[in-house]
Amino acid sequence: MKNMKKWIAFVCIVTLCISLIACGTPSGDSNGKPTDKSEIGDATTLVTMEINPEVELTVDENGIVASVYGANEDGQILLYGEVDNIVGYTYEEAAAYVTKLAASLGYLNEKTEQIRTYVTSTNEETAAQIKQKLGEKIEKAAKDAGVTVEVSTEAALSLLNDLRALQEKYPDNVKIQALSADEYRLALSVSEREGVDIRVAVEYDKEEMITRINAAHEKLEAYATEAYLAAKAEATRIFDAAMGVLIDGAYNEFYIKNLTSHIKTYYYGAVYQAYKTTARTYRSLDEIVAFGKDMKELTVGTTFVDRICEVLNVPAELKDQMKSEDGVVTLNSLCDFCESYMREHEVSAEIKAQVEESLSEARAAIELAQKGVTVAHTADLTALQTQIEAIITTVNTSKAAAMLLMGADEKAEFEACIEDLNKVSETVAKIIRGELTTGEVAALADEAEAKAVAMEEKIKADLSEEELATVEARVNELKAGAKAATEAFEERLSVAEAAAKEFIEKCRNERLAASKD
Numbered sequence: 001m002k003n004m005k006k007w008i009a010f011v012c013i014v015t016l017c018i019s020l021i022a023c024g025t026p027s028g029d030s031n032g033k034p035t036d037k038s039e040i041g042d043a044t045t046l047v048t049m050e051i052n053p054e055v056e057l058t059v060d061e062n063g064i065v066a067s068v069y070g071a072n073e074d075g076q077i078l079l080y081g082e083v084d085n086i087v088g089y090t091y092e093e094a095a096a097y098v099t100k101l102a103a104s105l106g107y108l109n110e111k112t113e114q115i116r117t118y119v120t121s122t123n124e125e126t127a128a129q130i131k132q133k134l135g136e137k138i139e140k141a142a143k144d145a146g147v148t149v150e151v152s153t154e155a156a157l158s159l160l161n162d163l164r165a166l167q168e169k170y171p172d173n174v175k176i177q178a179l180s181a182d183e184y185r186l187a188l189s190v191s192e193r194e195g196v197d198i199r200v201a202v203e204y205d206k207e208e209m210i211t212r213i214n215a216a217h218e219k220l221e222a223y224a225t226e227a228y229l230a231a232k233a234e235a236t237r238i239f240d241a242a243m244g245v246l247i248d249g250a251y252n253e254f255y256i257k258n259l260t261s262h263i264k265t266y267y268y269g270a271v272y273q274a275y276k277t278t279a280r281t282y283r284s285l286d287e288i289v290a291f292g293k294d295m296k297e298l299t300v301g302t303t304f305v306d307r308i309c310e311v312l313n314v315p316a317e318l319k320d321q322m323k324s325e326d327g328v329v330t331l332n333s334l335c336d337f338c339e340s341y342m343r344e345h346e347v348s349a350e351i352k353a354q355v356e357e358s359l360s361e362a363r364a365a366i367e368l369a370q371k372g373v374t375v376a377h378t379a380d381l382t383a384l385q386t387q388i389e390a391i392i393t394t395v396n397t398s399k400a401a402a403m404l405l406m407g408a409d410e411k412a413e414f415e416a417c418i419e420d421l422n423k424v425s426e427t428v429a430k431i432i433r434g435e436l437t438t439g440e441v442a443a444l445a446d447e448a449e450a451k452a453v454a455m456e457e458k459i460k461a462d463l464s465e466e467e468l469a470t471v472e473a474r475v476n477e478l479k480a481g482a483k484a485a486t487e488a489f490e491e492r493l494s495v496a497e498a499a500a501k502e503f504i505e506k507c508r509n510e511r512l513a514a515s516k517d
Contacts, residue, residue, distance in 0.1 A: 034084075055068065056069045166184070
């Protein structure tokens with residue numbers, strides 16, 4: 001798969017050290033000094049430029065760029081070392097600079113037919129103005145770089161296909177059903193930058209979404225490629241497995257030792273541990289299983305390719321244009337081809353609808369195949385499931401005796417906790433069988449984490465300051481004992497970070513060298 005190839009590339013270049021060749025400061029149209037960062041206002045608009053590098057800009061109410069982020073690997077290569085040349089300038093200057101930068105790195109050339117932009121703002125009038133000015137500025141900057149391109153504000157066919165699939169999946173979700181293409185693009189950015197389910201993202205209003213994206217841009221590493229994030233996730237998973245059970249169980253350990261003095265609330269520690277372990281379990285499963293994460297890069301069956309060729313009457317000699325850079329027809333490459341072909345030829349609304357329907361069916365078939373794949377890490381999942389069940393057993397063992405001393409409210413709360421925990425094993429089994437997507441698993445993790453936080457607040461209210469200090473001392477003791485695990489974790493992250501930076505720099509330098517030939 002594509003990601004595996006990228007990871008191999010990382011491993012091969014870890015020992016390389018190549019200096020970054022800067023592209024200089026913005027030049028051209030009325031470029032002045034950037035606004036002092038302390039004077040940049042709150043972000044109110046999100047601008048996305050899709051060249052092939054994908055670039056996100058947040059913009060304040062005065063039209064000044066508040067943050068910038070490379071939203072895909074090519075975007076990260078394009079922007080590496082360039083943030084100070086973009087943040088603080090007007091969105092027009094920034095767009096022109098990004099366009100010329102893309103040309104200098106070979107992303108923008110005579111083969112580029114179109115640059116797509118998405119603009120979403122808290123003010124619709126502002127969004128319309130930015131769209132117009134953005135298009136003019138990008139086309140002029142491209143022309144200055146010797147390239148003629150068209151700037152489109154229409155949603156990509158692949159995005160529309162994704163939105164349609166999402167709406168079919170959640171027919172009862174009012175927010176999802178009401179999404180326009182631009183609003184979906186905005187919510188998708190929140191989902192990807194914060195790592196939350198799209199159902200969580202759509203609950204925010206535009207202002208909150210843009211604020212969150214702006215904050216995420218400032219936190220995310222400029223070298224956060226897919227391989228780096230995969231390495232970081234694996235390091236985190238290993239670290240959590242080494243330390244999590246001990247740390248999460250500190251409250252439970254205390255309550256068991258002091259059962260008589262906290263007989264009515266003794267279960268707080270076990271329930272807290274169960275929720276924390278549940279959240280960690282789900283997050284581990286989310287990383288291990290990763291249902292649908294690379295779905296767009298998976299091969300589309302020949303049945304769907306042939307059907308689309310027939311509907312569009314595509315000549316046989318053009319079929320190779322449907323393939324990705326890896327030489328196979330993927331959902332992404334097929335969407336891109338269909339969009340380009342329909343733009344160049346007169347296609348009726350009926351034919352366009354048939355193409356969209358075929359693409360949706362292809363997507364559904366791939367998703368079904370993904371869920372049917374045997375999970376390679378069944379042993380890991382089963383171990384985590386056993387861990388949860390052991391905690392549930394601990395709570396259930398003394399349930400009857402504890403219930404005799406509880407009031408009605410306490411009993412109701414305890415029963416609710418027990419019910420929650422008993423559902424976990426069943427849910428983990430579903431994940432092992434591939435019946436849940438990554439987004440659904442991530443949402444379960446967030447829910448369990450929220451319940452753990454709520455229970456911890458109850459614990460802090462239940463224990464005295466002296467008792468809390470005792471628990472904290474125990475946690476510190478456990479952390480000190482896990483020093484080796486901490487050092488190993490930090491070393492893994494350091495290696496992954498170094499490899500990611502070197503990879504980005506290598507790719508950037510190769511592009512700069514190629515553009516000069």
